[in-house]
Amino acid sequence: MRKYADLHIHLALKHLVDKGLEGRMNIWDRIVYNPEIHKPERAASDQYDQSDLTSLVENNVKIAVVALHPVEIVATKSWKNRLIAKIFFGFEVDRLKKWSKNGVNAFTILNRELAVITQEEGEINTKKTLQNIQKNGDLEAKIAVDREDFDNEEITKIVLSIEGAHALTDLPYNTEGEKLKQEVLKNLRFLQFERNLPIFSLTLCHFANNRMVKQSWALPLPGVTKLIPIPVKRELDAPDFTFNDIGLAVLDQCLNQPKEHRILIDLKHTHVDARKEFYEKHIRNSDGSFKAPILASHCGVSGMPDFAAAAKVKNVKREGKKKKYQRFNPWAINFCDEELKIIMESEGLFGVSLDQRILGAANDEYYRAVRDHLKEQYGKSKWDDFYDKDRLGRIHAAMFLDNLLYTVHKMGDEKAWSCVCIGSDFDGIIDPIDCCPTVKYFPEFEELLFKEFNHLRFRNEENIFIPKDKTLETVLRDVFYNNINNFMKKHIHWYAMDKVELSV
Structure with missing residues (x-):
């Protein structure tokens, strides 16, 4: 049975x-996806599981980078926010209300989410030793705590990451300045040097202003929000700085450490202006070498040639539907051509998302072009014989493949095939592609891409640099497993502090 790896999932949210x-x-309990009754869409995201622990183990997902993500204040502040969060994003209203009333802030929520995974009782904010081995009958998974864990490729390994630096503080969301800086660095140091479960990576920001790093526009709200005043909606606006002194201190604390304590930086959700500054000023040593590999964990490409063009794309939902954008999702949350090569040169990883929205499915020009291309490739008769769901699945598969191959094309080197991988964002309140709605579908998705590659490939004229000692089948294996596995073995330098086992 083939092995799989995913650079970005949510396990316990x-x-x-x-x-x-x-x-x-x-954590082993789940709601199994049933295609007869469940729709793989964003608003139904609480009705089934995409990447639960049981499914990871049963379906041979051997490495899963699990994002710990506290819900941001914009989703909890008032009944209006909570109602929209429930209707459109699948958050449970009463729980969000309780968090808001009790003043439970981000670092505590992060630890509560981690406690669900480790099956700890009580608050664990200051607890140093947590359970890292989980068993349920014949099923077993472990939170990776040292380099040797990756030598065993037969067990499912959870690799912990944090999505959003707002997760590092329990202070009120609008706290700024030195008070915020001390709180964030204190909690970051605790996670780095005192707790037994290491953190692999930090996504610097998410969709709200965290008063540290400029975030990308990522949350197009429904039209009803124009009619109903939404409290703290202004928190979605990006600040006028890229990195303030707190953001720079976080970068320093993560990167300028011995490798066994280093936390890699994930640039997803970071504003394009801040990404540009990061590449130019913060990730290189004085001799020009990279301090660490760069991660972009659950992304798409924008098709914009450079940072200047990417920054000009307007932050409105319908921008991606304009005729001038013939391909992809042009929003600046996606990555432009200029930065793809930098990620490759750093020996980083670029995880291609399985979220329809990120891949460009809402771009009408792109959708029609891909559909018409597939109709021509398969032949009108065969295309018409497909069920609607099979046609839609192939459109989504072609969009995923187009994002992947374009990334390789713009990286411009055979080495690109060593740094592209899956970064699904499963169970992160996404609208997954119909051909791969959960981790259970990884094998047939990989098989579809391999067997129907020539039909699904959208731009045959673009060079994709498959190495001479590789085949299409082997580079797809790299994308679905080997690249993440090899990356962990090369760049993880943790050593075990304490290992604790818990069986259900």
């Missing part, structure tokens, strides 16, 4: 939000 309900009794 739903289990925390709906704790104690059916399918949420413990």
Whole structure:
């Protein structure tokens, strides 16, 4: 059975939000996706699981980078926010209300989410030793704590990451300045040097202003929000700085450490202006070498040639539907051509998302072009014989493949095939591609890409630099497993502090 790896999933967010309900009794519990009754869409995201622990183990996902992500204040501040969060993003209203009323802030929520995974009781904010081996009958998974863990490729390994530096503080969301800086660095140091479960990577920001790093526009709200005043909606606006002194201190604390304590930087959600500054000023040593590999964990490409063009794309939902954008999702949250080669040169990883929105499915010009291309490639008769769901699945598969191959094309070297991988964002409140709605579908998705590659490939004229000693089948294996596995073996330098086992 083929092995799989994913650079960005969510494992316990739903289990925390709906704790104690059916399918949420413990980290092994789940709501199984049923294509007959479940729609793989964003608003239905609390009705089934895409990347639960049982499914990871059963479906041979051997490495899963699990993002710990506290819900931001914009989703909890008032009943209006919570209602929109429920209707459009799948968050459970009563739980969000309780968080808001109790003043439970981000670092505590991060630890509560981690406690769901490790099955700890009580608050664990200052607890140094947590359980890292989980068993449920014949099923077993472990949170990776040292380099040797990656030598065993037969066990499912959870690699912890943090999505958003707002997760590092329990202070009120609008705290700024020295008080925020001290709180963030204190909690970051605790995670780096005192807790036994190492943090692999930090996404610097998410969709709200964290008063540290400029975030990318990422949350197009429904039209009803124009009619209903939404409290703290202004928090979605990006600040007028790229990195302030707190953001720079976080970078320094993560990167300028011995490798066994280093935390890699994930640039997803970081504003294009801040990404540009990061590449130019913050990730290189004085001799020009890279301090660390660069991660872009669950992304798409924008098709914009450089930073200047990317920065000009307007932050409105319908911008991606304009006829001038013939391909991809042009929003600046996606990566432009100029930065793709930098990620490759750093020996980093670029995880291609399985979120329809990120891949460009809402771009009408792109959707029609891909559909018409597939109709021509398969032949009108065969295309018409497909069921609607099979046609849609192939459109989504072609968009994923186009994002992947374009990334390789613009990186411009055979080495690109060593740094592209899957970064699904499963269970992160996404609208997954119809051909791969959960981790269970990884094998047939890989098979579809391999067997129908020539039909699904959108731009045959673009060079994709497959190495002479590789085949299409082997580079797809690299994308679905080997690249992440090899990366961990090369760049993880952790050593074990304490290992604790828990069986259900």
